[in-house]
Amino acid sequence: MKIQNPVLPGFNSDPSIIRVDETYYIATSTFEWFPGVRIHTSKDLVHWNLVAHPLSSVSLLDMRGNPASGGIWAPDLSYADGKFWLVYTDTKLTDGSFKDMTNYLTTATDITGPWSEPIRLNGVGFDASLFHDDDGRKYLIQQTWDHREYKHPFDGLTLTEYDVKAERLLPETARTVYRGTEVKLVEGPHIYKINGYYYIFAAQGGTVYTHEEVVARSKTLDALSFETQPGEVFLTNFDTPFNYIQKQGHGGLVATPSGEWYYASLCGRPWHHPNESLTDPRGWCTLGRETSIQKVEWDEAGWPHIVGGHGGTTEVEAPKDAIFTEAPENHSQYNTFDGSKLDSNFNTLRVPFDAKMGNINDEVPGHLRLYGQGSLENPFDLSLVARRWQAFNFNAETKVKFKPTSYQAMAGLTNYYNDKQYSWIFITWNEINGAVIEVAQNNRGNYTSFLKDEAIKIPEGTDYVWFRTKVRKQTYTYEYSFDGQTYLEIPVVLDAAILSDDYVNQTMGGFFTGAFVGLAAVDYSGYRTPADFDEFRYEELPDDSVKDFFAPGLR
Template identity: 40%
Template structure:
């Protein structure tokens, strides 16, 4: 094994925090409004990774009902000290406008699989918290501070620090602002390291769009003053628009057991057809060169050279992220490949699937009411921030096919269920079985491509009559920016004859880069806007890269 291919965590996996415990490596990534909260990945060679835990899995730890799209769990920090794992996370209740309501908590566990404790409330002064364990045993919480009095688009007030007292289970002592960043502004994502008599402060800057960057500063004293690396940003793609990995930033560093250093960071891969202007009419979907990344912000890794007394540097030179980097001197450790076809059975929801916001999944779905099927109970509309019966998995490939089979008897047009390509409440394409005004079963498409200021839903096909009963197979085929729906009702597959804009299911679509923070999902959903909670049964789910 000689190299690592980026990204190491494809699809929506942003804001990585990495820690080594013995010979094991773990990366925690943000999950935003998806439940359970925080996704923890495991590796033993920094090349092969698998999801091993989602620790915030009960109401006492996390309740995101009412959280906005791209709210919820931001930028977790995972560390290991004193024989246990420490996980810091934010639950963002408001993210738009002059104010943010961002509450920071701490949970701990003796092992990465848990059991994870109930949370300890820390503060609400800002987001991107991290916990630094100093050599003397004291612990310090860092976070960016939100300054609502600032204007001009930068309300990031710097990186603040306060001591955490484990015995008292609270923050103590003064709050100190230790670093205000560079002229790139929007300073966030702090991580602190102690090495060679220096405290090294790693931050993210420039916002999470295409000006994103990683900046490092250092000080002989814990509370500063911190001197910024005179060479500039350690990592950024802001001046390299042709690099494969864009929006590179929000990083963390780990040292291997053999003394090598690696940096994990978020990135995105814009679709080729949205990177450049089309040559002429009909040559592409977008004529304004708006880059779009349906897979969202992913996690990549870079090898570092960190000489004694010096700032770290990318091993391949410069500060632009590489698509392929040298692997560490560690034994290869592979995991079994994920199955393409999911069959449902009583027990926990299969790995890879999540739902939205609520810690009460029994109100959304059941794996026991009809053994061999996932039963979804139709709840509120696709625009709901509270109870939305949607179970989905990340889109991890630029080209893929997905299929399911739904058995549903909608009594009227307020009840509908099916296959959905989903980003958020105003960005989705939905192939649904429902009923017409006469109560007869029909197939329809609801599309909200996020291009319109009022985010209205369009109906790109006339309702298609379906048999009165029996399961209906639903499928979608995605190739870059194009999505095609198909269905089968007792016969061969039929294409709907329309092409939908899958690039609209991305961070950048709608309000511009950086205003949305998740990524595309594909999955199953049921809605019943009458409030009766009528069910739909899904018999299997298939996801296959193409």
Template identity: 40%
Template sequence: MIQNPILKGFNPDPSICRVGDDYYIATSTFEWFPGVQIHHSKDLKNWKVIAHPLNRISQLDMKGVPDSCGVWAPCLSHKNGIFYLVYTNVKSFDGVWKDTPNYVVTTNDILGDWSEPVYLTSAGFDGSFFHDNDGKTWYINMLVDHRKGKFFGGIELQEYDTLEKKLIGEIFYLTSGTNLGFTEGPHLYKRNDYYYLILAEGGTEYGHAETVMRSENISGPYEAHPENPILTARNSPEYELQKAGHASFVETQNSDWYVTFLVSRPLTVQGRCILGRETAIEEIIWKNDWPYLNSGSNLPRLEIPSPNLKEVVFSEIPERENFDSDQLPIDFQTLRIPQSEEWISLTERSGFLRLKGKESLTSTHTQALVARRLQHFKAEITTSVRFEPLKFQHLAGLVLYYNTGHYHYLHITKSGNQKIISIVSCCNYTIIEQKEIIIVTDIEEVFLRATINHDKLQFRFSKDGNHFEKIGEKLDMSILSDDYVRDESERYRPAFTGCLVGLCCQDLATNAVHADFDWFEYKILD
């Protein structure tokens, strides 16, 4: 059986693509660099992250972008030996105006370098390529309409010239969607005599759903599926998999069909989802030339039968990363900016990750922070750090991070003449400092630990690496969720990512002091 979700933790907006016997899923990364995660599988059950294609500023400049902006809803496709990756780099969100430039990059080798970006349009987002049987390539996107607060303006279609590398010809308006509204995430497919337009609707929260329309002509008119939505959990509030939608289809080499889509797993009934939006999979069957879930309902299952494909299992990511390579592991990402010797080094001190203190955790520009996704409800994260702060403006340690206004931070800093361990949290952009501190003035190597148990977080420390003691009160993990950020903030904020756990260093005085991390350990407690 395949257990859902297949991509755990912050991995939303899956775009699936098959090339021969290989399957690839591209997922959104928002403000995390490098952009787009590409996952690989041979059997649709076992997956491994293999690439981050947007790894240069010339492809993805995100310095200063707001929280949960940056890379939205990539689309991965393949034609005549070339991979195409369409993506949006969202620059602004507040107010009626949305700045959403869309680009496409290409490669012959999915593990190799990708091209410089070709600009497409800024008319909307969630761009997607469809390669028709006649050789034409079409670009589909959601239209942003700023007039009278509409925002969701429907779906547009235009041809893309793969030789001239530009959009050409007439722009066709396909549909405003169904009565669920909030129409976005379009993908086009062709089967037999019909073009199928699948849409994410109902909003990306607990009303999320996937709908289908079809037409005999690519430019329409499109008729709605008789039993829309074909995929949703909107009517099953107590179900474990919620927010189901934003889907893409794939046909196997055995002519079977599957759909990948995002889901979330709340801690309580339609509560908070600390793991963010994840990726799940379901079987598709066809009746009267319409797609349906093979489950007999539109509710995604927690497990489905494995397809008739040879199973290929990948090795697990090691619990402990010892920083013995000159490259960060692929499961680590940075905030908005690429790795640079200006702020990070794996070679200046052999066997250590060195972070050179930069701006605060509130900054949307230059932070010295590396992190990986939280993928389990119960986990233990530990690190060893060597840091000699000179003043209170020097901080380094272990961070659990959602965005610039929501995080928990166990760190070493300076208080008077003492080196101390302290805890600071940020909730709704308000800083909360815990009273308890631990003096470690004469300790060169300090061990920091975060123990997560669903909605509870307990920080611990050790002076010898063996005996860990609690520090501070238990903290609320659930503030590190899209639901909390969206529902509890004074105004609506984009909240589309998930909790990441990692290491950081701040020098708020001179941007010069550094911290050395010997290792980082992520242990699953489930």
């Protein structure tokens, strides 16, 4: 078998990978999307299944009011003493001099839970991970934030001992163990003990195209005792601009039962507009930061290297002892809302789906009812249910019943990155035609209605309206139908780059998620006009366009 990167496509970043017996687990970041943390499992490192969202209650995670790209940063999953340990950060600020955050710890004897009530650890810095030493002691290592404008904000990696019995950190033991290199921005640390050495694997260079992973080691955990691996950096795509996989760095190391080594990393897959250089801009990653896996070998001096070079490869040899894992061939999804729970691929923003937001198969059988709340820019009260883009080419559609009596009420299908970057096709009302269809986009906070007074009148007596979006890598469009058979395209072609990390990074400090597609209802008048969605379909299409942007052999 071959590992085909990325193994977790579409917004699955900051992977923390472990193995328990024959099973591998990867935990990834979810930022402001709820529930918090995604955990996938595999026994072959090739095929992966989503099995858990550990932070599925407000007692474990309350992100109401969090900014875009706040929330869950870089969870750390480990296994020791017969249970899983999950450390996670809830970040409350993303822009500015401060990064107010809290690190928590929760445990479970089964990966699917239940997970214990969280233990509050500290707010020293993000990307915290727990190291279980072979003498039974435990340590938290983390990025350290410095708000002072005359200092670099990334103040090295702090190690602090954790008292298991007291369920708290021992701040008097805190010390800086590693400051990274002159690349700066050292973060995402994990410690491993191998052949008598403590190894720190840490990210540097920022989670953009200059991203990299550096390795350092020491015989002790003393302050500033770690030396950086000599020679070339462990993993980076900074100097491999033609590789299909880019941005590799932040991640974790794992050994197979037979002693092979692999490294799971975040990555990105940029595309370009036809008139753009392949190297500047490096590209637009509309699928967000994904997860790749590279094979690792060790040299005689005990230092690790990526097989095939520090830029990694798209195709990687699977472990010799891999156990084939059944998994879906793609991530297509179809929902008729006949059950009582949301599909596990669906997410909400900041808070769980509850009666305030709506209900499933309750008031209207076979429907998802969403009550109109705040606008799509509201970080507190929002009725939005969405799923990740996980392919460059896909169609998504829905069937909705909505009876607005005000332009302040809207409901429909959205492609969404964050509160400043989204678009949608929706039913609303205007003074000319009553119930109408409109398409609008928010680009860097500038809201544009494309149809305006030419909004499409919904014929009298129409019960349902069907909406569809067609995403085709660089661009996407919206369509509507009044019978579910004949679709008419709105003559507005939108630039998908606007829904990418790279575009958002040009103006905002929070740019860590990826594009979503989903269902939304707004009624900022406060009257909670309901929208009833009868179905949702997300259908991935083959990606035949990679060859248009990458030279042969680099796919």
